[in-house]
Amino acid sequence: xxxxxxxxxxxxxxxxxxxxxxxxxxxxxxxxxxxxxxxxxxxxxxxxxxxxxxxxxxxxxxxxxxxxxxxxxxxxxxxxxxxxxxxxxxxxxxxxxxxxxxxxxxxxxxxxxxxxxxxxxxxxxxxxxxxxxxxxxxxxxxxxxxxxxxxxxxxxxxxxxxxxxxxxxxxxxxxxxxxxxxxxxxxxxxxxxxxxxxxxxxxxxxxxxxxxxxxxxxxxxxxxxxxxxxxxxxxxxxxxxxxxxxxxxxxxxxxxxxxxxxxxxxxxxxxxxxxxxxxxxxxxxxxxxxxxxxxxxxxxxxxxxxxxxxxxxxxxxxxxxxxxxxxxxxxxxxxxxxxxxxxxxxxxxxxxxxxxxxxxxxxxxxxxxxxxxxxxxxxxxxxxxxxxxxxxxxxxxxxxxxxxxxxxxxxxxxxxxxxxxxxxxxxxxxxxxxxxxxxxxxxxxxxxxxxxxxxxxxxxxxxxxxxxxxxxxxxxxxxxxxxxxxxxxxxxxxxxxxxxxxxxxxxxxxxxxxxxxxxxxxxxxxxxxxxxxxxxxxxxxxxxxxxxxxxxxxxxxxxxxxxxxxxxxxxxxxxxxxxxxxxxxxxxxxxxxxxxxxxxxxxxxxxxxxxxxxxxxxxxxxxxxxxxxxxxxxxxxxxxxxxxxxxxxxxxxxxxxxxxxxxxxxxxxxxxxxxxxxxxxxxxxxxxxxxxxxxxxxxxxxxxxxxxxxxxxxxxxxxxxxxxxxxxxxxxxxxxxxxxxxxxxxxxxxxxxxxxxxxxxxxxxxxxxxxxxxxxxxxxxxxxxxxxxxxx
Amino acid sequence: xxxxxxxxxxxxxxxxxxxxxxxxxxxxxxxxxxxxxxxxxxxxxxxxxxxxxxxxxxxxxxxxxxxxxxxxxxxxxxxxxxxxxxxxxxxxxxxxxxxxxxxxxxxxxxxxxxxxxxxxxxxxxxxxxxxxxxxxxxxxxxxxxxxxxxxxxxxxxxxxxxxxxxxxxxxxxxxxxxxxxx
Ligand code: FES
Ligand code: FES
Numbered sequence: 001x002x003x004x005x006x007x008x009x010x011x012x013x014x015x016x017x018x019x020x021x022x023x024x025x026x027x028x029x030x031x032x033x034x035x036x037x038x039x040x041x042x043x044x045x046x047x048x049x050x051x052x053x054x055x056x057x058x059x060x061x062x063x064x065x066x067x068x069x070x071x072x073x074x075x076x077x078x079x080x081x082x083x084x085x086x087x088x089x090x091x092x093x094x095x096x097x098x099x100x101x102x103x104x105x106x107x108x109x110x111x112x113x114x115x116x117x118x119x120x121x122x123x124x125x126x127x128x129x130x131x132x133x134x135x136x137x138x139x140x141x142x143x144x145x146x147x148x149x150x151x152x153x154x155x156x157x158x159x160x161x162x163x164x165x166x167x168x169x170x171x172x173x174x175x176x177x178x179x180x181x182x183x184x185x186x187x188x189x190x191x192x193x194x195x196x197x198x199x200x201x202x203x204x205x206x207x208x209x210x211x212x213x214x215x216x217x218x219x220x221x222x223x224x225x226x227x228x229x230x231x232x233x234x235x236x237x238x239x240x241x242x243x244x245x246x247x248x249x250x251x252x253x254x255x256x257x258x259x260x261x262x263x264x265x266x267x268x269x270x271x272x273x274x275x276x277x278x279x280x281x282x283x284x285x286x287x288x289x290x291x292x293x294x295x296x297x298x299x300x301x302x303x304x305x306x307x308x309x310x311x312x313x314x315x316x317x318x319x320x321x322x323x324x325x326x327x328x329x330x331x332x333x334x335x336x337x338x339x340x341x342x343x344x345x346x347x348x349x350x351x352x353x354x355x356x357x358x359x360x361x362x363x364x365x366x367x368x369x370x371x372x373x374x375x376x377x378x379x380x381x382x383x384x385x386x387x388x389x390x391x392x393x394x395x396x397x398x399x400x401x402x403x404x405x406x407x408x409x410x411x412x413x414x415x416x417x418x419x420x421x422x423x424x425x426x427x428x429x430x431x432x433x434x435x436x437x438x439x440x441x442x443x444x445x446x447x448x449x450x451x452x453x454x455x456x457x458x459x460x461x462x463x464x465x466x467x468x469x470x471x472x473x474x475x476x477x478x479x480x481x482x483x484x485x486x487x488x489x490x491x492x493x494x495x496x497x498x499x500x501x502x503x504x505x506x507x508x509x510x511x512x513x514x515x516x517x518x519x520x521x522x523x524x525x526x527x528x529x530x531x532x533x534x535x536x537x538x539x540x541x542x543x544x545x546x547x548x549x550x551x552x553x554x555x556x557x558x559x560x561x562x563x564x565x566x567x568x569x570x571x572x573x574x575x576x577x578x579x580x581x582x583x584x585x586x587x588x589x590x591x592x593x594x595x596x597x598x599x600x601x602x603x604x605x606x607x608x609x610x611x612x613x614x615x616x617x618x619x620x621x622x623x624x625x626x627x628x629x630x631x632x633x634x635x636x637x638x639x640x641x642x643x644x645x646x647x648x649x650x651x652x653x654x655x656x657x658x659x660x661x662x663x664x665x666x667x668x669x670x671x672x673x674x675x676x677x678x679x680x681x682x683x684x685x686x687x688x689x690x691x692x693x694x695x696x697x698x699x700x701x702x703x704x705x706x707x708x709x710x711x712x713x714x715x716x717x718x719x720x721x722x723x724x725x726x727x728x729x730x731x732x733x734x735x736x737x738x739x740x741x742x743x744x745x746x747x748x749x750x751x752x753x754x755x756x757x758x759x760x761x762x763x764x765x766x767x768x769x770x771x772x773x774x775x776x777x778x779x780x781x782x783x784x785x786x787x788x789x790x791x792x
Numbered sequence: 793x794x795x796x797x798x799x800x801x802x803x804x805x806x807x808x809x810x811x812x813x814x815x816x817x818x819x820x821x822x823x824x825x826x827x828x829x830x831x832x833x834x835x836x837x838x839x840x841x842x843x844x845x846x847x848x849x850x851x852x853x854x855x856x857x858x859x860x861x862x863x864x865x866x867x868x869x870x871x872x873x874x875x876x877x878x879x880x881x882x883x884x885x886x887x888x889x890x891x892x893x894x895x896x897x898x899x900x901x902x903x904x905x906x907x908x909x910x911x912x913x914x915x916x917x918x919x920x921x922x923x924x925x926x927x928x929x930x931x932x933x934x935x936x937x938x939x940x941x942x943x944x945x946x947x948x949x950x951x952x953x954x955x956x957x958x959x960x961x962x963x964x965x966x967x968x969x970x971x972x973x974x
Contacts, residue, residue: 024884024900026844026885032847117827250908252944505907676946702849711951
């Protein structure tokens with residue numbers, strides 16, 4: 001009897017989430033929920049100044065408070081050679097400041113006490129004498145003549161440049177521009193934003209003197225990387241370190257880097273031989289942990305009169321804050337910025353990129369993004385709209401004209417990536433149909449006559465996901481593969497462990513669905529575990545939408561290894577040779593008489609009770625998967641808006657998303673990911689902004705000033721799908737967690753600017769706050785969110 | 793009261809005033825000695841070990857810590873434990889009975905109204921208070937009622953659907969109960 005794959009929770013099943021059973025009962029297990037016997041509590045004292053020399057630190061009053069166990073300063077760490085640590089981007093970062101503080105919120109001292117209230121009191125009792133230094137808050141200041149050198153701690157650093165990098169064909173691009181009919185230009189700032197999961201960062205370090213083993217419960221998206229880094233920094237033997245990432249209250253890239261709080265809690269536990277818990281407060285999280293974006297982009301597009309794109313030039317100036325710790329694994333300095341324009345057939349392009357240090361929190365992390373692709377796609381889709389406007393061509397038409405065609409794959413992008421599949425025009429057509437494009441254009445014209453400003457914005461993009469293939473991606477030299485280990489027990493139930501780490505994506509549900517698809521074991525019979533380095537196979541963690549492309553592929557591959565062994569066992573049970581049997585979901589059968597067969601569960605039982613001579617007993621295996629290429633999902637996002645000419649406030653009328661993420665494991669979860677991504681796209685376009693005043697004070701250090709949208713502001717979304725399987729992924733999946741956040745913002749911005757068409761306004765920097773829109777509308781000029789930037 | 797705060801109160805007893813309070817949490821009465829500055833959220837999480845109530849901010853903005861005080865949603869990070877003296881507190885752990893889930897919990901599960909689960913307890917309690925008041929809310933009423941609770945994962949659409957489904961479930965349940973009573 002054939003098994004119905006959807007019934008057993010295989011591919012395509014809208015299976016309810018396994019993890020929800022504990023979350024809806026309030027029985028999740030987040031780091032702050034863990035209490036260990038004898039546990040102490042740590043608080044961090046942060047710098048109030050963005051740039052200052054530390055003249056002295058007096059901790060005596062803090063030490064005198066009853067219940068205080070330990071006060072740590074940079075000086076104490078320096079005596080153990082631990083004041084600085086390597087970042088994941090081959091820079092160094094202060095654990096606790098010694099000589100200077102270099103951004104507001106930098107970690108200056110830590111107090112460990114019997115309870116968190118005492119620790120907080122004691123932090124306030126520490127007296128630090130600072131001598132203020134001139135502050136640099138943007139790339140222009142960083143590159144100005146005579147600018148103070150922020151990283152004077154580094155021997156060979158004589159300016160504030162982090163890197164200069166380029167890619168593409170400069171001469172070819174110059175030639176194409178010389179032959180162009182029209183050249184369009186655009187310059188914009190993608191503002192600093194914070195991923196801001198509701199749960200902040202935290203850790204509990206537990207050094208056990210009896211065994212010399214260090215266990216750290218930690219909010220990390222990549223526990224194995226942390227283990228490797230701790231082994232390197234703290235010089236502890238790797239087998240004596242156990243990192244456990246329990247339930248995470250969201251991550252979005254914020255929980256990839258290594259933060260000083262983690263490191264100091266570990267050191268404190270080793271010194272005190274007691275568990276030490278550190279739970280960051282929200283302000284600490286917003287002002288000191290990995291932000292996203294903060295980059296100035298400018299570029300030009302060479303065009304033919306009919307709309308054909310001939311070439312693109314781009315330059316980026318990225319602000320990395322005081323320490324280069326963007327935690328991105330590619331060998332490209334500005335991440336995958338050069339994935340820009342990948343969905344268009346453009347012959348040639350050239351990109352230059354400069355990164356600089358400033359007196360701001362370190363980061364540039366991939367906030368729901370695969371390393372700068374969000375900025376890349378935003379610039380791409382804004383540039384395409386500007387070009388369409390310059391040429392007077394319809395914004396859908398210019399995209400259709402330049403798309404890579406369905407039968408042109410594999411396609412080499414102008415910057416050298418290889419895209420492999422997609423149906424771009426089909427996605428666009430579905431989107432246009434869903435939004436009612438032609439009707440809306442008429443409605444818009446009508447409304448104009450009555451003084452109402454309607455606009456429609458399109459954003460289409462293919463983005464590279466997976467951060468894998470070991471040729472080009474590594475972290476600290478560790479290649480970007482991922483892993484899965486599957487044990488099938490003798491009753492046919494199973495446990496699966498992977499090197500990824502779910503933060504809400506639902507791996508406990510979806511990984512079991514892949515096993516069900518490959519082996520016919522019902523998903524309910526497969527338990528999934530992640531996040532404990534003592535039990536999970538070595539993996540690189542979850543970010544860059546890489547779980548499904550890489551770890552998900554490993555789940556498939558390990559299941560296939562299990563199936564191969566089960567096949568031998570089945571042949572033994574059926575007393576035939578392997579060639580005589582066939583597989584259907586969950587069962588091997590005799591080709592000559594299909595009714596005779598054995599189920600995968602019977603094979604599992606036999607693996608422990610009746611194996612053929614010479615075969616090892618047991619039914620378990622593991623797989624390490626190194627993807628041959630990145631995966632390339634496609635997204636088409638279309639929004640309609642109405643701008644109020646009296647206030648500059650804009651309302652979203654409709655949002656349509658058409659996503660092609662290849663084969664969908666669990667459509668319900670895929671849709672959840674897309675809606676979450678769209679909400680963040682809306683947030684970034686409309687309100688979410690971390691900014692700094694000229695003294696380097698972070699404006700937006702809490703949820704009253706850093707505006708996140710609620711259920712009230714967030715629009716509704718209409719979702720559509722196209723499925724073009726990934727040609728190299730074992731189940732044809734491409735990944736989806738970030739597509740909407742990457743592609744979405746340009747749809748909103750393009751829509752608002754479309755509503756302003758005719759005013760001469762080409763750009764308003766995000767977030768499109770009402771005052772910016774109002775200024776653009778009434779004064780008829782572009783509105784920049786930041787000072788103009790020219791660093792070279 | 794469990795270890796953490798008791799240890800504090802005895803070791804630094806000289807100048808730490810202690811207040812005795814009585815609170816009913818999920819139907820169970822507790823008499824406790826607490827420091828006056830202790831936040832209700834911390835009493836619930838560390839003192840009573842009910843860790844389903846989360847804390848996500850310092851400014852009464854996120855709603856992850858929402859509990860019901862006498863049926864009214866309150867952000868427990870911004871209330872002192874002593875202010876709960878004599879009151880009735882419901883946390884997420886009090887939503888389900890031993891044998892069955894509350895329709896709100898079922899709604900969140902069935903409509904995929906949660907991802908990381910961190911905002912979920914606060915969302916569900918806020919929704920419960922809404923549905924107790926208004927068993928048949930519109931989508932806008934749900935969105936407005938939830939606007940004090942932040943979620944970073946879901947984009948809210950499925951949360952709204954979850955609450956609307958729960959409302960339906962509750963109305964159906966009430967109808968059955970009425971039928972049985974009559
Ligand atoms: S923790 Fe109470 S509102 Fe955020
Ligand atoms: S489900 Fe993660 S914050 Fe709401």
